Amino acid sequence: MIKAKRLGYAYFETADLEQQIDYFQNVVGLTVAARDGNRVFLATNTGLLSVVLQKAAEQRCARLGFEVSPELSFEDMKKRLLADGFPSDIRSDALPGTPKSLTFTDPKGTQVDLFSEWSFLPVTPVTSGAGPNKLGHLAWVCQDPKAISDFYVNVLGFRVSDWIGDYFGFLRCGVDHHTVNFIRGPQERMHHFAFELRDPTHLHNACDLLGRKKLEIVWGPVRHGPGHNVAAYHRNPDDQMVEFFIDLDKMLDEELGYFDPRPWHGDRPQKPKVWSPNEPRDKWGLPPGPNWVRQNK
Ligand SMILES: [Fe+2]
Structure with missing residues (x-):
């Protein structure tokens, strides 16, 4: 089986490339590691490629890159995908630091790049912006979350962490x-993407930064139920929802099957489960504001 291990990067198209570069540098705190005409490659201060921006007619998340276990060869992964009805292409040197990737389109229409060989990019660290550890997760609205979840579990090796009712799935790799x-939801679109910060002081400073930049915090800080992360959400200039988070639950041992215990857990042990859609789930914090609830432009 293909075993996805880590979310590497998200590939965003944007109508205003310079505005988005400014946002990712001076609010998120990524650094431009390379530029290739109308494509810009942004990395964390450690040199982890995290975001690719490409100029286009309008904003969208066009692709995602996942690091996979090197256990299966690219040819074997290609065969595995084809057996499930998903043709794929092997690409060479498509992105800096990633010499080879296998690209296919997932059932909801997103291009997915799988890679196992990669290197940190040489970067000049920036001191502006939040400066995250990594791109942590990405959320999608889709018409049939169970079918997409099954694909990610059965074909890409993800595990189900939690569901809220039958409409909101959380998967780990x-x-x-x-x-x-x-x-x-009624249409396939990205819901939000999220950067992991270090600790409460880092999140506090990031919220101060959003205030200085006049970017409204549309929800949070709040401690969620599923995942128990403390999260603060804002919208970037492309009206994409962006989350800064800390304290996300970790399953350190898959064989044991429970999340590393934390004082704020409601279950002891905290195991994957279906959360009731009818009960308050967040541990603390106010409900989302109108600019979180509304649809993207
Ligand atoms: Fe999130």
Whole structure:
């Protein structure tokens, strides 16, 4: 089986490339590691490629990159995908630091790149912006979250961490409680993406930064139920919802099957489960504001 291990990068198209570069540098705190005409490659200060921006007619998340176990060869992964009805292409040197990737289109229409060989990019660290550890997860609205979840589990090796009712799935591919979310909705679109920060002081400073930049915090800080992360959400200039989070639950041992215990857990042990859609789930914090609830432009 293909075993996804980590969310590597998200590939965003944007109508205003310079505005988005400014946002990712000066609010998120990524650094431009390379530029290739109308494509820009942004990395964390450690050199982890996290975001690719490409100029296009309008904003959308066009692709996701996942690091996979090197256990299966690219040819074997290609055969595995084809057996499930998903043709794929092997690409060479498509992105800096990633010499080879296998690309296919997932059942909801997103291009997915799988890679196992990669290197940190040489970067000049920036001191502006939040400066995250990593791109942590990405959430999608889709018409059939169960079908997409089944594909990610059966074909890409994800595990189900939690569901809220039958409309909001949380899937992990490493120790983090979720790397992808699938939320039922009328049209296929990205819901939000999230950067992991270090600790409460880092999140506090990031919220101060959003205030200085006049970017409204549309929800949070709040401690969620599923995943138990403390999260603060804002919208970037492309009206994409962006989450900064800390304290996400971790399943350190898949064989044991429970999340590493934390004082705020409601279950002891905290295991994957279906959360009731009819009960308050967040541990603390106010409900989302109108600019979180509304649809993207
Ligand atoms: Fe999230």
